[in-house]
Amino acid sequence: MIGRKKKRIVGKIIWGPRKSHENGMSTGISQPSVYHALVVIFLEFFAWGLLTNPMIMVLNDTFPNHTFLMNGLIQGVKGILSFLSAPLIGALSDVWGRKPFLLLTVSFTCAPIPLMKLSPMWYFTMISMSGVFAVTFSVVFAYVADITTEEDRSQAYGLVSATFAASLVTSPAIGAYLGSLYSDNFVVWLATAIAVLDMLFILVFIPESLPEKVRPATWGSPISWDKVDPFSSLRKMGSDYLILLLCITVFLSYLPEAGEYSCFFVYLKLIMGFTTEEVAVFIAVVGVLSVIAQTVILALLMKYLGHKQAIVFGLMFESIQLACYGFGSQDWIMWFAGTIAAMSSITYPAISAFVSAHAEADQQGVAQGVVTGIRGLCNGLGPALFGFIFYLFHVDLNENNEIESTHKQNHVDNHTLVKKMGTSKDSVIPGPPFAFGTVLVIIAMLVAINIPDNPHGKKPITKSAVQIHQSMVERGLKKNEDAAEPLMANCEQEL
Structure with missing residues (x-):
């Protein structure tokens, strides 16, 4: 009986809105629910997980002399930009709604993917700069908070975190298998297609979760500096x-x-x-x-x-x-x-x-x-x-460039x-x-x-x-x- 009750609770959290959303859904084709957030998170990080091995090879080929230094600088710039921009993105989503910023963050986060094989230098440049909008988790958690009650919110956040973990557990192995079966190029374009699918899902299926009545009267309403x-x-x-x-x-x-x-x-x-x-x-x-x-x-x-x-x-x-x-x-x-x-x-x-x-x-x-x-x-x-x-x-x-080329040939x-x-x-x-x-x-x-x-x-x-x-x-x-x-x-x- 306890197990069935827990399943019903989880099902209600995933599939049904937990708050009233009068005047809050002008877009999308259904009521906002946690499953919308789960799909967005899974597709985004599944696409990036597929690229685990191709990313390592492109990183080493692009920066053979300073592989780890450049990797640290690239990820560091991205992290710092995300830290600086996250409060502003969150505050703007309180004014303009969650859906536009879900589309914006996913688009910018996944934008570097097709550049991996087209132009590696632009790929790493875009990864660094994408940190300005690479805060999908912040917007997703705000989306979940809009549609869940306080007592259900921790469980809903747990589902989001578990979905993120599930995407990263499965995707690297799948990417490695497809890369060995076909090629790294195939994996990159597959990841690109999944990222585009994620953006289309947000554009077509995601309803707005922020009710109109809790938004400021005008889009030009001032935002407190403390918030950003x-x-x-x-x-x-x-x-x-x-x-x-x-x-x-x-x-x-x-x-x-x-x-x-x-x-x-x-x-x-x-x-x-x-x-x-x-x-x-x-x-x-x-x-x-x-x-x-x-x-x-x-x-x-x-x-x-x-x-x-x-x-x-x-x-x-x-x-x-x-x-x-x-x-x-x-x-x-x-x-x-x-x-x-x-x-x-x-x-x-x-x-x-x-x-x-x-x-x-x-x-x-x-x-x-x-x-x-x-x-x-x-x-x-x-x-x-x-x-x-x-x-x-x-x-x-x-010091290993010569041997690396031998490795590629043999x-x-x-x-x-x-x-x-x-x-x-x-x-x-x-x-x-x-x-x-x-x-x-x-x-x-x-x-x-x-x-x-x-x-x-x-x-x-x-x-x-x-x-x-x-x-x-x-x-x-x-x-x-x-x-x-x-x-405290x-x-x-x-x-």
Whole structure:
């Protein structure tokens, strides 16, 4: 009976609007529902997932001398632009509606795809510049918020995240298989067709979710600078000691995670010698294990250990994972680290749950926005940092051009190529950025240990912290009223 009830609830969330939408649907051919958002997310990231292997090869062919540095810079510019533009796109969608910005973000995000084979330099340029509008998730979450009630919203967001994971689990393996069966060109044009299908779906089938009555009277209505300032939420960190600890934890742990996402599959193929099929299988295995970790294991940890212990648990596994990537040179170590990576994926959901559980009712959005802002900043800084560290340690392929051309002519497999090349796989630290990330995550774990278990209780704040605050007030660096409205629940100060 319980299982059937859950299925009915999920079905209602997906297929039916959960709010009244009078005067809110002037376009589209049906009522707005969560399934519209799921289709948009799945098609967009399925198209990009198909390109995992072709992207690695084009990146290496275009920048043979500084592969990892350029990859980091490209992804870093895209991340920084997304961080800066996300609040503005969100504010404009509150005025003009969600559908135009769904079409805009998907179009610009997928625009570089056909250029991969037509003009690689323009392809990478467009990837960097597309960061201005590459914020589909922000608009999708706003779309879902329009049509769900508060009690159903977390489940709906979970469905969106699960759909995103499902698209990335399946698409790299499919892309690798089609590439070996036909060619990389076929995969690129297939991804282009799927991206166009996504845009057509938005244009024809997606109804507007934002009711007319909640929009401003005119399109020219002024937008508050606080809403579009990407740094406004970050400045609120100092108003609460607890949120400050959480933000430091997020920054130190997600910075290496964002850098890892931007280059790890390139690293597996070009440095560790994984074949195309092995990279695809690796992504699928880690993706499936991550889904299990974020559902079953995270729920058990929350129930029996609590939020704080779940955060520390995830950070501990993340540090082990990064250490394996940084110091390991054997294939089995990479696979072992992949399973550990699935366990470490619970860190951010645990932090979000902690914020949700302890933030005041009227501060939920602000507190979550601060944490999300830190992640957005890391999405820009992480890839650039990893690329720069690879460059500093000369982990590149510039000395291997001759052997690479031999590989293309004779079709030597990747394992043989890596042995001939004598790359940094045989060095003491094959992956310097991952080793550096290990240090950052260990520091994050030490910070997380100092997070109060129960912020509502009488957990004292250290005298030194209060003295620092008073000193900042006296010098005019912080206003007294900042402490009057904490983002998280207050801890009683016992001096």
